[in-house]
Amino acid sequence: MTKKQKKVLYRIIISAVLLAGLMILTPRIGIENKWILLVLYLVPYMIIGYDILRKAALGIYHREVFDENFLMAVATVGALVLGVWKTGDFEESVAVMLFYQIGELFQSCAVGKSRKNITALMDIRPDYANVEGENGLEQVDPEDVEVGTVIIVQPGEKVPIDGTIVEGVSTLNTSALTGESLPREVKAGDEVISGCVNMSGLLKVKTTKEFGESTVSKILDLVENSSMKKAKSENFISKFAKVYTPLVCFAAVAVAVLPPVVNQFILHQAPAWENWIQNALSFLVVSCPCALVISVPLSFFGGIGGASARGILIKGSNYLETLAKVKYMVFDKTGTLTQGVFQVTEICPVGSMTQEDLLSYAAQVESYSNHPISRSLREAYGKEIDNSQISDVEEISGHGVTACVNGMKVAAGNQKLMKQLQLEYSEPQQVGTVVYVAVDGQYAGYILINDVVKENSKKAIAGLKSAGVKKTVMLTGDSRPVAESIAKELNVDEVYSELLPADKVEQVEALLAKKDDAEKLAFVGDGINDAPVLSRADIGIAMGAMGSDAAIEAADVVLMDDDPAKIALAMKISRKTLGIVYQNIVFALAVKIICLLLIAFAGLGMWLAILADVGVMVLAVLNATRALYTKRLAA
Amino acid sequence: MKKTYKIEVDCANCALKMEDAAKATAGVADATVSFMTQKMKVEFDEGADVDTVMKAVAKACKKVEPDCEVFL
Numbered sequence: 001m002t003k004k005q006k007k008v009l010y011r012i013i014i015s016a017v018l019l020a021g022l023m024i025l026t027p028r029i030g031i032e033n034k035w036i037l038l039v040l041y042l043v044p045y046m047i048i049g050y051d052i053l054r055k056a057a058l059g060i061y062h063r064e065v066f067d068e069n070f071l072m073a074v075a076t077v078g079a080l081v082l083g084v085w086k087t088g089d090f091e092e093s094v095a096v097m098l099f100y101q102i103g104e105l106f107q108s109c110a111v112g113k114s115r116k117n118i119t120a121l122m123d124i125r126p127d128y129a130n131v132e133g134e135n136g137l138e139q140v141d142p143e144d145v146e147v148g149t150v151i152i153v154q155p156g157e158k159v160p161i162d163g164t165i166v167e168g169v170s171t172l173n174t175s176a177l178t179g180e181s182l183p184r185e186v187k188a189g190d191e192v193i194s195g196c197v198n199m200s201g202l203l204k205v206k207t208t209k210e211f212g213e214s215t216v217s218k219i220l221d222l223v224e225n226s227s228m229k230k231a232k233s234e235n236f237i238s239k240f241a242k243v244y245t246p247l248v249c250f251a252a253v254a255v256a257v258l259p260p261v262v263n264q265f266i267l268h269q270a271p272a273w274e275n276w277i278q279n280a281l282s283f284l285v286v287s288c289p290c291a292l293v294i295s296v297p298l299s300f301f302g303g304i305g306g307a308s309a310r311g312i313l314i315k316g317s318n319y320l321e322t323l324a325k326v327k328y329m330v331f332d333k334t335g336t337l338t339q340g341v342f343q344v345t346e347i348c349p350v351g352s353m354t355q356e357d358l359l360s361y362a363a364q365v366e367s368y369s370n371h372p373i374s375r376s377l378r379e380a381y382g383k384e385i386d387n388s389q390i391s392d393v394e395e396i397s398g399h400g401v402t403a404c405v406n407g408m409k410v411a412a413g414n415q416k417l418m419k420q421l422q423l424e425y426s427e428p429q430q431v432g433t434v435v436y437v438a439v440d441g442q443y444a445g446y447i448l449i450n451d452v453v454k455e456n457s458k459k460a461i462a463g464l465k466s467a468g469v470k471k472t473v474m475l476t477g478d479s480r481p482v483a484e485s486i487a488k489e490l491n492v493d494e495v496y497s498e499l500l501p502a503d504k505v506e507q508v509e510a511l512l513a514k515k516d517d518a519e520k521l522a523f524v525g526d527g528i529n530d531a532p533v534l535s536r537a538d539i540g541i542a543m544g545a546m547g548s549d550a551a552i553e554a555a556d557v558v559l560m561d562d563d564p565a566k567i568a569l570a571m572k573i574s575r576k577t578l579g580i581v582y583q584n585i586v587f588a589l590a591v592k593i594i595c596l597l598l599i600a601f602a603g604l605g606m607w608l609a610i611l612a613d614v615g616v617m618v619l620a621v622l623n624a625t626r627a628l629y630t631k632r633l634a635a
Numbered sequence: 636m637k638k639t640y641k642i643e644v645d646c647a648n649c650a651l652k653m654e655d656a657a658k659a660t661a662g663v664a665d666a667t668v669s670f671m672t673q674k675m676k677v678e679f680d681e682g683a684d685v686d687t688v689m690k691a692v693a694k695a696c697k698k699v700e701p702d703c704e705v706f707l
């Protein structure tokens with residue numbers, strides 16, 4: 001608790017004890033003079049309520065009448081006046097003030113706690129960077145480190161600035177950024193991003209960015225500003241609060257005046273002013289819109305915080321809200337649903353050739369080429385290639401390569417090369433890029449190379465379907481057969497292939513035009529040259545944003561790791577948060593309306609009014625803090 | 636130009652009132668107050684003097700919520 005909160009707590013305790021004492025003692029001692037009672041009860045009343053009275057007075061002075069301080073002041077002072085005039089009942093007024101303050105204290109503690117929880121989740125801000133100076137290691141402010149400086153990251157420390165490792169081997173804990181608990185192995189030459197925690201070895205890192213441009217700064221900035229973009233339901237509540245309070249005040253006046261007048265002049269009964277004034281005062285007590293006003297942003301804040309703990313950064317409450325309404329999910333293929341890296345997926349030798357030999361020939365013959373296909377062959381081969389064994393390398397443009405390997409003439413390339421060599425070859429069943437290999441004028445087999453589908457892609461699409469997405473669409477620049485086979489494998493509903501970046505924008509626009517306004521369209525891309533599409537869609541989701549500034553800037557939702565299954569998780573978090581928001585709105589409004597009706601028609605006392613008011617707020621706040629806990633939601 | 640300021644405010648409704656007060660201040664194009672992060676983001680009109688505008692904003696906020704604080 002902060003100092004301020006403690007002070008309020010002491011005031012609550014002191015005045016509660018005094019109130020209880022007065023309620024027990026005064027009847028026993030037999031004090032019946034109303035004025036003496038008033039003075040006695042004024043002591044706990046002033047202790048608990050002096051600041052409210054002060055604010056109410058200032059409010060009137062500044063012509064800001066309809067605020068909760070004013071309402072509480074009018075209600076309690078009114079009750080005291082009524083006590084002197086008729087009832088002789090003073091404890092009610094003190095109790096109302098007391099409960100009100102307990103409610104406020106609870107609210108401020110709950111908010112403080114959830115704020116702390118969320119900052120703890122996002123505790124990635126590095127405090128210093130180690131730079132090697134004249135007197136050994138020096139700790140400096142990360143902001144002062146220039147690009148290109150070599151910084152030292154010791155085990156247990158956070159990487160303060162993005163950079164490349166120049167020396168050292170270690171494992172990094174990226175969980176604060178990605179929600180991924182598996183540590184990442186790094187060695188010299190690897191890029192590291194700020195915010196990761198160095199777990200084992202000492203690392204020397206050459207910085208590639210300034211602190212302000214580093215991943216950690218960008219993420220912190222994003223999370224801290226996310227509550228500035230308000231959701232529709234938040235705006236609704238603030239508008240509602242503005243109307244609600246004055247409305248209840250006028251209703252209170254009506255309750256105080258109308259029934260007695262009706263009684264006196266129409267029904268010719270006793271007017272019973274004091275009863276109706278008391279009801280009106282109770283009305284004022286219920287009129288504070290606090291439960292609503294606090295619980296809605298608190299829920300969104302919790303939802304955004306809970307999502308970032310799972311490696312999903314959402315740039316604003318409005319996007320969290322939109323996410324729940326996504327019915328069309330459009331994907332980019334390469335790097336989003338697939339890994340974007342070519343890999344050997346099938347080796348099919350003929351005759352006496354073994355798989356290993358075929359791959360070895362292909363890798364050797366292609367060893368001079370830098371083409372992604374050649375690289376993937378060498379990677380699949382995995383062994384050192386002895387260049388002295390390879391001679392007479394000849395690249396035939398658009399066909400392939402021929403070379404002498406171990407004295408044998410090896411050719412590797414596409415169908416055209418095989419046709420040129422007048423060799424019979426068998427075509428593979430599956431789609432992909434095919435490398436045919438011939439050794440000594442004999443067809444030896446083929447190797448199939450494909451962009452590999454991510455492990456979770458299929459699960460991700462299925463998850464989205466069960467999360468209520470109507471249609472999944474895949475856009476790609478890749479060739480038709482490849483695109484279609486991947487779409488079939490993943491159960492994507494629609495595919496558009498052989499698109500240029502500009503065509504992707506057109507496709508998304510066409511989809512946007514077709515759909516209903518209430519149904520939202522999301523585009524998921526890896527952030528590389530997807531920026532225009534990301535910003536065109538209702539909501540842009542960028543994946544694998546570790547270190548990609550463009551993505552963080554263009555997208556509305558950023559997934560920190562490459563896992564497409566996180567999209568469905570993000571939707572679940574969004575649904576849960578919205579669910580909580582609606583529960584709170586409905587619950588708080590229903591309770592308030594019921595209370596108002598009970599007060600007006602059943603003469604429910606001020607005690608119950610304040611209990612209902614504070615109780616609703618406590619429950620709403622507790623419900624709102626649930627939004628923070630996303631651990632049990634499966635990806 | 637946009638700038639973010641740290642604020643101190645105790646109740647959510649008061650934060651809303653501060654937001655309205657800030658928006659109504661001359662020289663302010665738009666303002667948002669986040670009760671949760673205790674921050675105020677102010678977008679200034681072109682050519683407005685940030686210091687004077689912010690002083691006016693702080694004063695306007697004090698008026699609607701005497702207990703608030705805007706750290707300039």
